[in-house]
Amino acid sequence: MFPSWMPRLGRSRDWLVGMVLLALVVVWVETTLGGSAVLAPWATLPLSILVGAFLLTATSYLLRAVRVRVYFAELLAGRRDFLLVLRLSVLHNTANNLLPMRAGEMVFPWLMRRYFGYGLLAAGASLGWIRVLDLHFLGVIGLVVLWMRIPSPWWGLLVVGWLGLLPLFWRVGRLRSKVAGDGVGRLRRLLGFIAAAAPQAPGTVLWLYGLTALSWSLKFVGFALILGHFVPVALWQLMLGVMGAELSTVLPFHGIAGSGSFELATVAAMVPLGVAPAEALAGAVNLHLFLLGTTLLLGFTALMLPVPNRAKQGH
Template identity: 75%
Template structure:
């Protein structure tokens, strides 16, 4: 296993890149044949500079908050190394946005090992818990948006019930650690032990992690809604659900190069049932995706300029 961890991560198989290229070609062709790229891109000329600047800064701030969340997750293990952690977090998110089939997730455990000497599989297991926190808060956002659409006390009760699931994070961690400590043979038993060891250990830690998760996602949703609202004439609740669809595209079984295809499909699928015209939904999805890619490239390039000292891994 040591020789495996010493290698660079495999950022996607040939099949994944092939599927990604096909999806990219399909999106480019579909936009040109249905709307025309000149028509789709024209509204950028009237986008107020302050909207673009605000959306970019909010997105950048969300990346910063994600790095803080990782710092909270690993607590004292990463003390005094925040610049390297920020670089890791931004590069990880950039890889997720650019590489096909979620191959960018591999970068997190690999960079955790390279920068901090953390175990590859342990870091990967920690990422599972972080993603579960992400999905939980996305559920909160969805319920809040539906509440604004059709105000009712029942939505408040549903939100409270959903938040009531948070104790499962630290309780599940304790149960899994106990099960992992019992030992036993078999790959699944060992895997359970790795996941258990990586789980958040205390209630206070989970709540702090959730706070940073909530802040990060809130900033990102506001930023994306600002951009999408310029291209799609829709109510705020429709825009937020459209952004929700775009974000949930990350859990689809297929994910093109730079999210091409899956991002647009999920955004359109979220907006059209809400009453947005398909052509407007497609144009909005494409332009929101272009904003995401532009922000990703700028922040990713900036992350490469962050100096790293005391690198511990191989």
């Protein structure tokens, strides 16, 4: 279906499910709220909030590219190709936001091989560890939001305990020599391969985690600014709404451009907090429109970044 140099961008079944979700969300919005009523608040959105939220989101994308550069510092040592890394990272995030059922994740290992000659499986395993870092920090945000809702020093202790899991990252990386070797079973070779992809130096893990924390924090603030205009509720409710939206983009259940899954996850996160379903749905749809607009603008900008000839010759 695709040329040999192209990644497989999802199965037919994934696209079918994605189209069904897209159709359902359009019907859901139109029958529940009406399209014009949902979009009307954009007319009163202050330009400062829109531009500020966009800049925060764009900066989070930039920090994700820095994280990739740090993660693959050994591979990229001596190369001054940060713009290429930025292009790779932004296009990967663009594909992730637009393609169904996590098919966009395939773009990362494909571009790593095409631009830098890195193995597909090794890049995929590294991306898996990056996602673990993402999910770990989302757990931190969840604990902080709960502290905002029910202030207590116990939440601080839980955050410290949760952060105390970070040393496991570099310890896993050091397991390679213990689980890999000649003549061992297939499972042990697989575990050794996965362990080898993990960051192994404590300083590297902390640097990567700091970039992860800053990137997610900026994005959450930017999204909360937009969502707060459409759903005037407390900050902790907005943050949990954004949390639901973001989890929909990290977990496997994902429609075309996030349609359906994004709205459902946002509404599911906010309604139990006392937000009216209609308000939550309107906020979710408009936040999603902001995400898609930002994604397309940054994605087209990334395509304008130069690709060195040696990278174009990659496989």
